[in-house]
Amino acid sequence: MGFLDFVKKQFIDIIQWTEEGDEVLAWRFPMRDMEIQQGAQLTVRETQAALFVHQGKPADLFGPGQHTIKTQNIPILTDLANWDKMFESPFKSDVYFFSTRLRLNQKWGTSNPITIRDREFGAVRLRAFGIYTFKIAAPRVFYQKVSGSRDTYGVGDVEGQLRNTVVAVLTDHFAESNVPFLDMAANQAELGAAIADKLRPMFADLGLSLENFQVENVSLPDELQKRLDERIGMNVVGDLGRYTQFQTAQSIPVAAANEGGAAGAGAGIGAGIAMGQAMTQAVSQAGAAAPAARPAPGTCARCAKPMPAGARFCPECGAAQALTCPRCNARLDKASKFCPECGAPQAN
Structure with missing residues (x-):
């Protein structure tokens, strides 16, 4: 290398990285054709690390702090480059900085x-x-x-x-x-x-x-979320029939609002009729399952006092008594020969 080439050669004596954003994880210090001078200062800031790389092979790693670069504190690089321990000349090496922030x-x-x-x-x-x-x-x-x-x-x-x-x-x-x-x-x-x-x-x-x-x-x-919501709603209401009635009731104002006019009203009325029929049927079934209570056999219909069999007036309150079947206590017409409820023969 000639003298002029030596003069043109630049030596690096300060190596550092000033982060300008949050995006960068790794950054290579720009070396170009420059060499690192023995005794150069390496500045590694908090939440940074610096790695020396020799011909693609990672060498010495430095954490936060101010470091003076000498052969003694870059042992891996010295070994990779086959330098003597007393090597004092400028040298080439890539330096990569890493951001260790969260x-x-x-x-x-x-x-x-x-x-x-x-x-x-x-x-x-x-x-x-x-x-x-x-x-x-x-x-x-x-x-x-x-x-x-x-x-x-x-x-x-x-x-x-x-x-x-x-x-x-x-x-x-x-x-x-x-x-x-x-x-x-x-x-x-x-x-x-x-x-x-x-x-x-x-x-x-x-x-x-x-x-x-x-x-x-x-x-x-x-x-699928809609199906899950419907299932949860059915569990809250209790059973399928009650859930259907609940859904029908909810649909009446929606139909009226969405359709408008006679069509909307008709849809709402139709839904209401369907719900009413379902409720009426439920009430009717409940009524059929629970027959009306009848007076006990041999008692007055007004005062509930005991009465002799076949008596037409109560001996206690004098109330007229309707004819009843002595077996089932069903009401009878005067001309009935058999009870219409249980079929028992009647004495006229």
Whole structure:
């Protein structure tokens, strides 16, 4: 290398990264054809990490603080480059910075319904969504498996992979748990904790740490949700007949409002008649099942005092007595020879 080339060569004596946004996870310090000077200052801020990379191989990792770069504190790089321990010349190396801050409120959700077999409803299609929080926990692993040698690597570059991982684990958990949908929807915190336990090793394999995972909603498609609401309503009312009457009553104002005019009124009246007939039939059946009470045999219809058989007037109150059957106490006409109720012969 000539003298002029040496003069043009620039040496780096300050290495740092000032983050300008929340999106970037990994950033490569711009080296171009420059070399790092022995004794250069490496500044790593809080929630950052810096990784030296020699010819694509990850070397020394630095945490937050002010570091003076010398051969003595970059032993892995020294070994990879086959430097002598007393090596004091400028050197080339890539330096990658990583943001280790928490990435809060990352959204996840099922783009398509998940079909599972439910003990109560049979095959159902569920949708679910929620949020999670993660951070880079192992920059060396993240560099090797995720970000690689790109100049910049952001949250948007990895969120698709993480979302797919979440949905895959969610689907497997639904299939294996055999928990009814109603119990699942009512215990979302427990559901989230169970899924998080399965996700953490998968995140760690990428150099990430899953700090929080929440299931915010588990829902059914609209059609199945409507059926579920109807079933709950029927359970609240008590039985199918009463639920039908309840639904009929609810439909009267809706029909009148939606149709309008005579058609709406006719629909409302028709629904009301149907409900009235159902109620009338129920009342009639109840009335038929409970026959009217009759006076006890051999007693006065007015004062209920005992009377001799065949007496036409009460000896106590003098009230005239209607003819009754001595066997069943049914009322008789004077000319009756047999009781119309029980068929017993009557003495005239």
